[in-house]
Amino acid sequence: MAVLVIADNDNAHLRDGTNKTVTAALKLSGDVDVLVLGKGVSGVADAAAKIAGVRKVLVAESDALGHGIAEAQADAALALAGNYDAILVPATAGGKNFAPRIAAKLDVAPISDIIEVVSADTFVRPIYAGNALETVQSADAKKVITVRPTAFAAAADGGSASVETVSGADAAKTRFVSEEMVKSDRPELAAAKIVVSGGRAMGSAEEFQAVIEPLADKLGAAVGASRAAVDAGYAPNDYQVGQTGKVVAPQLYIAVGISGAIQHLAGMKDSKVIVAINKDADAPIFQVADYGLVADYKSAVPDLMSALTAAGK
Amino acid sequence: MKVLVPVKRVIDYNVKARVKADQTGVDLANVKMSMNPFCEIAVEEAVRLKEKGAATEVVIVSIGPAQAQETIRTALAMGGDRGILITSDADLEPLAVAKLLKAVVAEEQPGLVLMGKQAIDGDNNAVGQMLSALLDWPQATFASAIEIAGSSAKVTREVDGGLQTLDVDLPAVITADLRLNEPRYASLPNIMKAKKKEIAQKTVADYGVDVAPRLTVVKVTEPAKRSAGVKVESAADLVSKLTTAGVL
Numbered sequence: 001m002a003v004l005v006i007a008d009n010d011n012a013h014l015r016d017g018t019n020k021t022v023t024a025a026l027k028l029s030g031d032v033d034v035l036v037l038g039k040g041v042s043g044v045a046d047a048a049a050k051i052a053g054v055r056k057v058l059v060a061e062s063d064a065l066g067h068g069i070a071e072a073q074a075d076a077a078l079a080l081a082g083n084y085d086a087i088l089v090p091a092t093a094g095g096k097n098f099a100p101r102i103a104a105k106l107d108v109a110p111i112s113d114i115i116e117v118v119s120a121d122t123f124v125r126p127i128y129a130g131n132a133l134e135t136v137q138s139a140d141a142k143k144v145i146t147v148r149p150t151a152f153a154a155a156a157d158g159g160s161a162s163v164e165t166v167s168g169a170d171a172a173k174t175r176f177v178s179e180e181m182v183k184s185d186r187p188e189l190a191a192a193k194i195v196v197s198g199g200r201a202m203g204s205a206e207e208f209q210a211v212i213e214p215l216a217d218k219l220g221a222a223v224g225a226s227r228a229a230v231d232a233g234y235a236p237n238d239y240q241v242g243q244t245g246k247v248v249a250p251q252l253y254i255a256v257g258i259s260g261a262i263q264h265l266a267g268m269k270d271s272k273v274i275v276a277i278n279k280d281a282d283a284p285i286f287q288v289a290d291y292g293l294v295a296d297y298k299s300a301v302p303d304l305m306s307a308l309t310a311a312g313k
Numbered sequence: 314m315k316v317l318v319p320v321k322r323v324i325d326y327n328v329k330a331r332v333k334a335d336q337t338g339v340d341l342a343n344v345k346m347s348m349n350p351f352c353e354i355a356v357e358e359a360v361r362l363k364e365k366g367a368a369t370e371v372v373i374v375s376i377g378p379a380q381a382q383e384t385i386r387t388a389l390a391m392g393g394d395r396g397i398l399i400t401s402d403a404d405l406e407p408l409a410v411a412k413l414l415k416a417v418v419a420e421e422q423p424g425l426v427l428m429g430k431q432a433i434d435g436d437n438n439a440v441g442q443m444l445s446a447l448l449d450w451p452q453a454t455f456a457s458a459i460e461i462a463g464s465s466a467k468v469t470r471e472v473d474g475g476l477q478t479l480d481v482d483l484p485a486v487i488t489a490d491l492r493l494n495e496p497r498y499a500s501l502p503n504i505m506k507a508k509k510k511e512i513a514q515k516t517v518a519d520y521g522v523d524v525a526p527r528l529t530v531v532k533v534t535e536p537a538k539r540s541a542g543v544k545v546e547s548a549a550d551l552v553s554k555l556t557t558a559g560v561l
Binding site (some may be wrong): 008012013067068069071074090093094096097098099100101102103104105107108109110111112115122126127128129131132133134135136137138139140152164171174175176177178179180181182188192194205216219227230231237238240243244251252261264272273274275286288289290291292293296300303304306307309310311313 | 326329330331335339379390406407410411431433434435436437438439440442443444445446447450451452453454455457467471472473474475476477478479480482485487490491492498526527528529530531532533534535536539542543544545547548549551552553554555556558561
């Protein structure tokens with residue numbers, strides 16, 4: 001059995017989700033290849049070749065692939081699908097965008113967002129915003145699976161796989177117009193060791209920036225937000241942690257002014273240590289927090305900043 | 314242009330799903346059911362397209378139990394023109410749903426399929442992409458803005474790290490993300506009007522599509538619970554505990 005992992009990358013960098021998906025793939029088979037889709041991705045391919053356990057790296061390039069156009073990504077993968085028994089894709093916004101297309105074209109049922117490999121045909125995946133875990137067994141000969149990166153450890157470097165070029169693909173009916181990426185020196189939310197998240201209690205985008213961002217910067221943390229804060233326009237959607245946003249599992253998750261709706265908990269409850277700061281002692285967030293501070297964030301966050309400074313952080 | 318909007322009846326957004334003791338699934342008996350929130354956003358956007366003159370007719374389709382008729386009525390009360398109910402006793406997998414919708418598209422010939430990015434029960438986030446692939450139509454998922462311009466649609470999408478704008482030829486499949494719009498509440502007169510709107514009654518068998526499941530649910534279990542920890546007295550206390558825990 002051979003497995004193809006499709007790399008998560010932004011043309012310049014190989015993202016950590018790839019290493020984690022390789023870990024899931026290695027549970028299925030020792031024959032794991034990585035497909036890098038993009039444009040000008042030689043650096044990404046070299047990084048993928050260094051992941052321990054990878055047999056070879058395949059590179060497909062085109063303008064459409066460089067812009068992450070799903071039709072092209074699926075077609076490039078489909079051209080190789082005959083050689084593999086399973087195709088694994090990190091369950092990022094980009095991966096979720098094209099993986100189901102591959103499944104549809106192969107006439108197989110996609111298996112979304114797995115958190116555990118039970119056996120070669122049986123997987124565990126969260127449903128109902130993580131309130132239930134479903135164990136499913138696939139009857140399809142070929143499997144198309146998206147992998148929740150936070151559920152698997154990253155495969156370490158140490159390999160030296162060969163790199164081969166394969167044919168790219170285009171998308172005739174879809175044109176890239178523009179993109180607007182959030183520029184930030186902070187670590188990426190999904191991969192950060194510490195995440196500081198703000199909720200609706202912030203009350204405005206200005207307050208969110210004035211309270212949450214300095215604390216995140218002091219800790220070298222990524223910034224997250226609850227869906228309520230995103231819906232209210234206090235934070236960009238890209239910050240959203242939860243069922244409908246990103247799933248994170250950092251070493252330390254600090255929830256500031258977040259009540260702890262089911263859908264938010266689904267996105268962060270696998271964090272190693274959870275801290276909740278909320279003035280409402282009955283907020284559901286305290287039921288999952290390792291350390292709870294019942295206080296108004298307006299005083300608690302400045303106090304925390306001073307305490308961190310005093311502790312030499 | 315006709316817009317087809319598939320909608321799904323799911324457990325209400327505010328209800329916590331509980332796993333059945335026999336591990337066969339989630340207990341939906343006597344639980345409040347509603348339209349999937351992302352479907353609601355798709356309906357709202359389709360109605361807005363009609364109000365702006367970009368769409369001529371909004372057709373709502375739902376695949377599910379007989380009660381899914383109520384979900385269609387809700388969408389009709391928001392401004393949909395007519396409905397199609399495809400009854401199915403089984404909970405169909407995304408592949409089967411995509412194949413059925415492809416058959417509906419062949420009958421209805423819409424210029425656009427606008428649907429939610431994900432249903433909050435199965436959390437698959439797959440049907441829109443699969444339908445687009447089966448139709449060989451372009452796709453624009455996770456939309457936060459849609460602008461119809463003649464024979465194409467300019468769609469702003471929520472992607473990893475920011476926003477991306479694509480121009481897709483019509484017909485296309487577009488899936489709605491959270492920030493596309495805020496769905497309206499149906500007014501009482503519109504709820505009354507919706508009762509008179511036509512809902513075609515179909516069954517899965519009418520479409521001659523293979524909907525056999527490919528996945529067997531071995532079991533459904535509850536995730537490990539996290540227990541509440543301790544309350545700290547002050548920020549300084551918190552920092553010292555976090556330092557001890559080795560996470561700072």
